[in-house]
Amino acid sequence: MIVSIASGKGGTGKTTVAVNMALSLQNVQLLDCDVEEPNAYLLLHPKIKETKPVYLWVPVVDEKKCNYCGECAKFCQFNALFVAIQKVLFFPELCHGCGGCAIVCPRNAIKEKKRKIGTIKIGVADGIQLVYGELNVGEPMATPVIAEVKKQSQNNSTVIIDSPPGTSCPVIESVYKSDYCILVTEPTPFGLYDLKIAVEVLERLNIPLGVIVNRAGIGDRKVYEYCREKEIPILLEISYNKRIAELYSSGTPFVLKMPEWKQKFQQVFSEIKGRST
Amino acid sequence: MKQLTVLSGKGGTGKTTITASLAILANNPVIADCDVDAPDLHMLLHPEIIETQEFKGSKLAEIDQNKCIECGLCQKACRFEAITDFKIDAMRCEGCGTCLTVCPESAIYLKERVSGQAFISKTKYGMMSHALLFPGEANSGKLVTLVRHNARQIAEKEKSSLILIDGPPGLGCPVIASVSGIDVGVIVTEPTVSGIHDMKRVLKLLNYFNVLSLICINKHDINKENTQKIEKFCEKQKIGVVGKISFDPIVTEAMVSEKPVVNYSPENVVSREIKELWESIRRLM
Numbered sequence: 372m373i374v375s376i377a378s379g380k381g382g383t384g385k386t387t388v389a390v391n392m393a394l395s396l397q398n399v400q401l402l403d404c405d406v407e408e409p410n411a412y413l414l415l416h417p418k419i420k421e422t423k424p425v426y427l428w429v430p431v432v433d434e435k436k437c438n439y440c441g442e443c444a445k446f447c448q449f450n451a452l453f454v455a456i457q458k459v460l461f462f463p464e465l466c467h468g469c470g471g472c473a474i475v476c477p478r479n480a481i482k483e484k485k486r487k488i489g490t491i492k493i494g495v496a497d498g499i500q501l502v503y504g505e506l507n508v509g510e511p512m513a514t515p516v517i518a519e520v521k522k523q524s525q526n527n528s529t530v531i532i533d534s535p536p537g538t539s540c541p542v543i544e545s546v547y548k549s550d551y552c553i554l555v556t557e558p559t560p561f562g563l564y565d566l567k568i569a570v571e572v573l574e575r576l577n578i579p580l581g582v583i584v585n586r587a588g589i590g591d592r593k594v595y596e597y598c599r600e601k602e603i604p605i606l607l608e609i610s611y612n613k614r615i616a617e618l619y620s621s622g623t624p625f626v627l628k629m630p631e632w633k634q635k636f637q638q639v640f641s642e643i644k645g646r647s648t
Numbered sequence: 649m650k651q652l653t654v655l656s657g658k659g660g661t662g663k664t665t666i667t668a669s670l671a672i673l674a675n676n677p678v679i680a681d682c683d684v685d686a687p688d689l690h691m692l693l694h695p696e697i698i699e700t701q702e703f704k705g706s707k708l709a710e711i712d713q714n715k716c717i718e719c720g721l722c723q724k725a726c727r728f729e730a731i732t733d734f735k736i737d738a739m740r741c742e743g744c745g746t747c748l749t750v751c752p753e754s755a756i757y758l759k760e761r762v763s764g765q766a767f768i769s770k771t772k773y774g775m776m777s778h779a780l781l782f783p784g785e786a787n788s789g790k791l792v793t794l795v796r797h798n799a800r801q802i803a804e805k806e807k808s809s810l811i812l813i814d815g816p817p818g819l820g821c822p823v824i825a826s827v828s829g830i831d832v833g834v835i836v837t838e839p840t841v842s843g844i845h846d847m848k849r850v851l852k853l854l855n856y857f858n859v860l861s862l863i864c865i866n867k868h869d870i871n872k873e874n875t876q877k878i879e880k881f882c883e884k885q886k887i888g889v890v891g892k893i894s895f896d897p898i899v900t901e902a903m904v905s906e907k908p909v910v911n912y913s914p915e916n917v918v919s920r921e922i923k924e925l926w927e928s929i930r931r932l933m
Contacts, residue, residue, distance in 0.1 A: 471745055513821075536818070589897070
């Protein structure tokens with residue numbers, strides 16, 4: 372079963388939920404898909420067993436064959452190619468790696484080569500297999516790195532996916548094909564507004580969802596009213612608690628110091644297992 | 649005209665809370681909300697929309713089912729797994745057009761896709777450029793570029809001296825679009841292990857783009873040891889720590905009342921600290 376943890380708004384506690392839930396269950400694989408700012412490893416301190424580069428296929432123009440007809444630049448929807456007089460300019464950060472330019476080139480002058488845009492790391496910590504990606508600083512495109520992290524998912528484990536914040540392409544790539552998605556929110560106007568956007572995305576993807584309210588007790592009650600109206604189950608509330616905040620700030624998953632929470636995460640998991648089938 | 653972006657790497661460190669207050673303290677800036685996936689600044693600044701633009705950021709492939717002979721060549725050529733059973737999955741299609749080039753029946757075409765809206769608005773504190781990417785759409789970076797373009801046009805017309813930009817979390821395309829060509833990046837961090845890690849990655853990004861970086865430590869009193877670590881790190885790297893803001897429930901209270909904290913409770917310690925932050929930024933700009 373694949374359970375993704377997402378949110379819309381950043382900083383609501385996705386990684387906290389993902390890591391603590393992973394530590395409460397058996398036979399778990401945790402995929403940290405926030406490759407722009409991966410944080411799960413900071414809480415789990417895994418022993419890294421394998422590091423793999425992530426590449427994107429990008430064009431190389433053979434200027435001996437090229438006659439500067441401009442077909443490749445005309446084709447490229449991302450303006451990554453520009454044909455000047457006797458010169459083809461390529462802007463690697465704009466290239467999505469679709470491979471179309473090589474197909475349209477009438478003189479077969481375009482080959483593709485690999486360009487490294489990030490790394491994925493596979494490690495083990497407390498019996499959990501952790502896979503995370505790191506997008507190279509300055510690279511705009513996170514989705515190929517996320518796809519590579521997801522390729523490591525194991526069929527025979529419970530897979531927990533820690534998604535990046537937001538609602539655009541990196542989030543779609545992360546939650547795609549999950550059996551269930553937990554949206555972590557906080558009971559504030561920002562939390563609610565961004566939750567609503569995230570719910571829309573998941574509805575479009577047809578993924579069943581539930582909510583965990585983090586920092587319960589702060590803010591107002593509008594998140595609860597919204598969930599009631601939309602019939603979205605509230606799977607768990609984590610009250611605003613100084614101890615939890617302190618543990619998080621020092622990089623310690625709170626279930627390790629407050630083991631009574633393990634059972635709550637186990638209950639959440641059995642509830643969603645029931646709901647997703 | 650100067651351009652300042654508030655960033656963080658990690659989400660939820662207080663970018664929008666701080667930007668909203670800076671918008672009041674800066675004298676009539678042009679305000680730009682570049683978190684187009686999950687924009688929140690409008691909830692504190694209550695913009696009155698003057699103009700709405702459609703955002704056509706990308707294209708979408710479509711298969712004419714009458715012409716399709718189900719050969720499957722498009723499926724093979726698509727590197728984004730956007731075609732299954734001879735149908736395009738709009739949520740995965742990047743609009744690259746590769747499928748068109750391999751279709752023997754010319755059954756596929758690209759159509760314009762409206763992925764969001766951009767707004768030009770008026771607030772009590774200055775003009776505002778903002779947007780909303782439709783849920784699940786791609787190309788947030790291009791929409792950020794449009795928001796910034798609109799902001800610059802307003803700033804030129806109004807002869808504003810500052811564009812104040814609320815940036816998105818993360819490090820990828822919308823963040824890069826929010827920092828290219830700016831004068832100052834203010835990184836709002838928090839004294840947590842993740843906050844520090846993410847701050848360092850954003851610093852690298854700002855260096856890459858040759859932008860002056862300044863640090864603001866939000867909720868500095870929740871972990872004093874980590875706050876000291878940040879300060880020591882910044883001292884060593886010669887990066888200015890321009891503000892330290894205390895943890896106070898007043899920030900959430902202000903948010904629930906939909907007001908920037910410096911207006912909601914001007915005498916509160918947090919408001920005083922944000923004013924000091926602004927004074928420090930202004931001096932360095």
